[in-house]
Amino acid sequence: MKMKKLISILLLGIFVSGLLVGCSSSSSDKKNGAATSIKESKKDNVNSFNKTNAQNGKKGKTLIVYYSATGNTKKVAKEIAKKTNGVLFELQPAKKYTTEDLDYNNPKSRVCKEHDHVNLQDVKLSETTVKDFKKAKVVILGYPIWWGKAAWPVNNFVKNNDFTGKTVIPFCTSASSEIGDSGKKLSQMAGTGKWQEGKRFSSDASEEEIQDWIKSLNLE
Numbered sequence: 156m157k158m159k160k161l162i163s164i165l166l167l168g169i170f171v172s173g174l175l176v177g178c179s180s181s182s183s184d185k186k187n188g189a190a191t192s193i194k195e196s197k198k199d200n201v202n203s204f205n206k207t208n209a210q211n212g213k214k215g216k217t218l219i220v221y222y223s224a225t226g227n228t229k230k231v232a233k234e235i236a237k238k239t240n241g242v243l244f245e246l247q248p249a250k251k252y253t254t255e256d257l258d259y260n261n262p263k264s265r266v267c268k269e270h271d272h273v274n275l276q277d278v279k280l281s282e283t284t285v286k287d288f289k290k291a292k293v294v295i296l297g298y299p300i301w302w303g304k305a306a307w308p309v310n311n312f313v314k315n316n317d318f319t320g321k322t323v324i325p326f327c328t329s330a331s332s333e334i335g336d337s338g339k340k341l342s343q344m345a346g347t348g349k350w351q352e353g354k355r356f357s358s359d360a361s362e363e364e365i366q367d368w369i370k371s372l373n374l375e
């Protein structure tokens with residue numbers, strides 16, 4: 156157990172130092188180092204869920220709201236929606252992030268500037284209001300990890316909705332970082348709702364892992 160923890164700390168250290176190098180150096184090492192380490196598996200593992208298991212919730216009771224810049228969180232969110240018979244809602248920044256915008260090896264990229272200036276993290280969304288939000292009893296909130304925290308495009312959804320009476324369950328995808336206190340920080344931002352411990356998935360999470368997590372939540 157100790158060895159496992161040590162390995163994950165080492166991996167996280169390597170990843171985060173790669174990010175820091177990116178945002179503070181010239182872009183000569185663009186697309187190398189950490190960028191290679193987060194190259195995502197394109198394997199499509201979305202389609203083979205057992206249909207009977209998937210129908211275990213009343214449609215609309217569980218809402219899966221997510222932001223995904225490069226598709227990993229979206230894949231997990233879709234799988235969760237199937238498994239819970241939930242309704243999916245994708246958060247879309249009014250100004251979409253391009254590949255260049257997401258280049259954390261370039262200190263002049265949009266994400267690097269936003270990372271360095273917290274006021275720029277106030278990302279306007281095309282829509283913060285989710286249809287039938289009031290009906291939902293459970294909100295599962297997904298995001299990628301950016302520099303060890305929840306990618307900030309989820310912030311304006313969290314700040315602009317009232318989660319009173321709802322259970323909120325965060326999940327994230329990341330290359331190596333843990334979910335850390337990202338869920339706790341979002342719960343403080345929201346100020347309402349019963350927030351549960353979150354779950355981190357790897358960028359290419361398996362169906363089984365997602366399925367096991369959903370089972371462990373004991374959603375009705």
Ligand SMILES: Cc1cc2nc3c(=O)[nH]c(=O)nc-3n(C[C@H](O)[C@H](O)[C@H](O)COP(=O)(O)O)c2cc1C
Binds near residue numbers: 257332
């Ligand atoms: C700007 C940026 C910062 C990132 N920071 C981290 C990080 O601190 N730790 C980590 O493990 N992964 C980090 N990643 C990798 C993403 O969390 C990972 O690839 C995630 O699965 C992407 O999800 P998405 O495809 O839904 O956007 C970062 C990626 C980007 C673009």
